[in-house]
Amino acid sequence: MYDIIFEADTPAGRWFDIGLLVAILASVLFVALETLPELHKPSGKDTLAALSTAEWFLTFLFTIEYGLRLLCSRHPLRYAFSFWGIIDLLSVLPSYLTLIAGSGSRSLLTLRSIRLLRVFRVLKLWRMMNEADELAFAVWNARNKIVVFLAVVLVAVTISGALMYHVETLMFDVDKTSGVNEASQFTSIPQAMYWAIVTMTTVGYGDIVPKTSIGKLISALLILLGYSLIIVPSGFVSAELIGLKTDTSRHQEQHACPVCEVSIHLKDAQYCHRCGAPLR
16 A cells, blocks of 8 residues: 555556546635635526536545545655655645535635645646755755855846835926825835836836836836846746756665655665655
8 A cells, every 4th residue: 555655666556646647626616616606696606516526526536635645644644744644644634624614615615726736636646746956956956056146137127116115206207295206106215116126127017107217217226236136046946956957866766765755865865855754
């Protein structure tokens, strides 16, 4: 049972993961469809009831699966409090909480979409978790550079937001009574900082726009700054990924860790590098 549920190296384990993947995607689809306004009208009650029945059936299957994982796990309590154990529990718990809180708690129904996170567990079938681990290691190794980059961005956002508030609200067309430009959309420095973030990321919602020539000049400079900064974090992570690729000769694929299921370790590793559990 452990090999079928936790491993994907056997035909039975692969079919179990495929079935679980289909069930997870179907469950998330049902949750999404239940939020359609048309289904909450009298004409859509039958469809809504069918979706609810199918969703409860899948919840029942996920509950059985969670119980079987606890049953066959070597350390049930450790699994229950692990990352994947908590995700597995949260994937079924909101459905049962609606029985206590009532059907009006639609926010609990929406929480069932957390089941989509379980897709990452099943993706080990295609060995994608190994690449995810490499990406996580690369981001973690570049964390100091990323923190410095975010600090620079925060300083730029603060300065540009304060400057735009001063230019757009306090310098031109100022009302003599209030001392500010009543027509300005930059009503506060936090509002101006929000505009700076949207501008630097080149999203440009257009809900807040500068009206003065100086403000437009600052906006243009901020857009150019955003273009130059947006590629910096990807460069940090890419450099770390290249460094990890050159070190792959020291690693080999082994049996998955019985606790966190990572399957790439050092050749002479006796314990999992992620959670410290003994490797079989």
